[in-house]
Amino acid sequence: MKPLLKIAIPKGRIFKDATKLFRAAGLPLPEDFDEGRKLIVQSPEAGFEFILAKPVDVPTYVEYGVADLGISGKDVLLEDNRDVYELLDLNIARCHMSVIGLPDWKPVYYPRVATKYPHVASQFFRERGQQVEVIKLHGSIELAPLIGLADRIVDLVETGQTMRENGLVELEKMYEITSRLIANRVSYRLKNEAIQALCDQLQPVLLTGG
Ligand code: PRP
Numbered sequence: 001m002k003p004l005l006k007i008a009i010p011k012g013r014i015f016k017d018a019t020k021l022f023r024a025a026g027l028p029l030p031e032d033f034d035e036g037r038k039l040i041v042q043s044p045e046a047g048f049e050f051i052l053a054k055p056v057d058v059p060t061y062v063e064y065g066v067a068d069l070g071i072s073g074k075d076v077l078l079e080d081n082r083d084v085y086e087l088l089d090l091n092i093a094r095c096h097m098s099v100i101g102l103p104d105w106k107p108v109y110y111p112r113v114a115t116k117y118p119h120v121a122s123q124f125f126r127e128r129g130q131q132v133e134v135i136k137l138h139g140s141i142e143l144a145p146l147i148g149l150a151d152r153i154v155d156l157v158e159t160g161q162t163m164r165e166n167g168l169v170e171l172e173k174m175y176e177i178t179s180r181l182i183a184n185r186v187s188y189r190l191k192n193e194a195i196q197a198l199c200d201q202l203q204p205v206l207l208t209g210g
Contacts, residue, residue: 006068009051135150
């Protein structure tokens with residue numbers, strides 16, 4: 001049977017919380033879902049096909065309609081600004097995006113800010129009337145102030161462990177981040193019944209606030 005819904009689900013830190021949430025909502029997922037290395041996993045009883053994607057790519061799959069739905073961190077949605085519907089705040093993978101630096105950080109003329117989120121960072125400092133040079137990195141962002149690449153970084157803080165272990169401090173909280181259920185605009189119309197049914201099942205198990 002053709003799956004009713006194709007759902008892009010991110011590998012990595014959101015994956016565990018997302019599968020837990022689906023199971024808590026009584027949605028049957030394959031037993032070995034969490035262990036294998038398959039990138040497309042069928043869940044025939046639920047009528048789902050899961051596409052296991054890199055987190056930053058989830059909104060792209062959903063915008064282009066190769067996935068009807070996706071689970072994506074708000075950080076990725078803010079940075080990418082894809083043309084998708086945001087249906088539910090799943091309230092998982094909660095963290096925040098912050099400006100981080102060394103404790104003895106001092107303002108300099110035309111500072112450099114390293115980040116995985118160049119658009120979000122540029123807009124944030126522009127709105128404050130601060131001129132900064134934004135440097136895009138792909139990971140281990142905390143290295144940048146330690147080795148003199150940047151004065152500050154914009155990055156996610158979850159437990160704060162990475163920051164602390166590298167002698168950095170949070171200078172300013174920017175945004176609360178959680179994962180969202182997103183939908184392709186056309187799928188949302190054509191498969192509305194199935195999408196609504198999934199939302200209705202997830203809704204009662206979503207934790208609020210936090
Ligand atoms: C993220 C983020 C921070 C860290 C925050 O990195 O960019 O480095 O987690 O988590 P914590 O506050 O619990 O320490 P990730 O693990 O995704 O790795 P990468 O960005 O270095 O690839």
